[in-house]
Amino acid sequence: MAADPYVLSHTTWKTVRGTDYQVAVLPWGATEAHNFHLPYGTDNYESEHVASESARKAWEAGARVVVLPPIPFGANTGQLDIKLCINMNPSTQATVLGDVARSLEGQGIPKLVILNSHGGNDFRQMIRELQPTCGVFICTVNWWNCVDPKPFFDEPGDHAGDLETSLMMHLAPELVLPLDEAGDGKAKKFKVAGLREGWAWAPREWTKVTADTGVGNPVAATAEKGKKFFEAVTDRISGFLVDLASADLGKMYE
Ligand SMILES: [Zn+2]
Secondary structure (H helix, E strand, C coil): CCCCCCEHHHCCHHHHCCCCCCEEEEEECCECCECCCECCCHHHHHHHHHHHHHHHHHHHCCCCEEECCCECCECCHHHCCCCCCEECCHHHHHHHHHHHHHHHHHCCCCEEEEEECCCCCCCHHHHHHHHHHCCCEEEEEEHHHCCCCCCCCCCCCCECCHHHHHHHHHHCHHHCCCHHHCCCCCECCCCCHHHHHCCCCCCCCHHHHECCCCECCCCCCCHHHHHHHHHHHHHHHHHHHHHHHHCCCCCCCC
């Protein structure tokens, strides 16, 4: 058996045909600027690492989980004026999601978890539309808000701030530039009170909000904080995967 049968890209048909997979995990990221110090693939690194480590822990607890190759493009309509930010519209994402889910449906994989890594992605409405005509149970998890970040970071930040920078310093330190090369991630707020307070919502025009593409100051980031948060997040998600793997889809309510 392959060393990590829970990562499909590393796994052969020899393993796959003999394994009764219960849950597929689809990491979904984005390709976008992350201040001056983090790479464009940050969200993809995060979703892939969180997915594979959570799946490893779940597999060791007996759940048959498999991580699919990540989708690298997010909804980035607010960043189209930033060079090489690549947008995938929500309607395109819905089509991609439907194709993946229907592939699994035909093969008898009963459950699909989207592991989302990008704040501009929102799969809930897509699932609402897809679920009635698809036999696979579909759910979505944003890895950054399944554990309260406050005990780990004084100011987690929204985008390329302390949380994300610390995580990348743990996961891929060779891709993180020295923090004295980063901008301060200072972001302008909406003038209209309801939008500023967050109970009214509109997407932000990124280049009008931040000069360095970051939202949140990365200056206090460390790999050690990133490791602690990563362990807490993957513990939480692996527990969820174990629960979901054994859940009876006909009896989902108390
Ligand atoms: Zn990000």
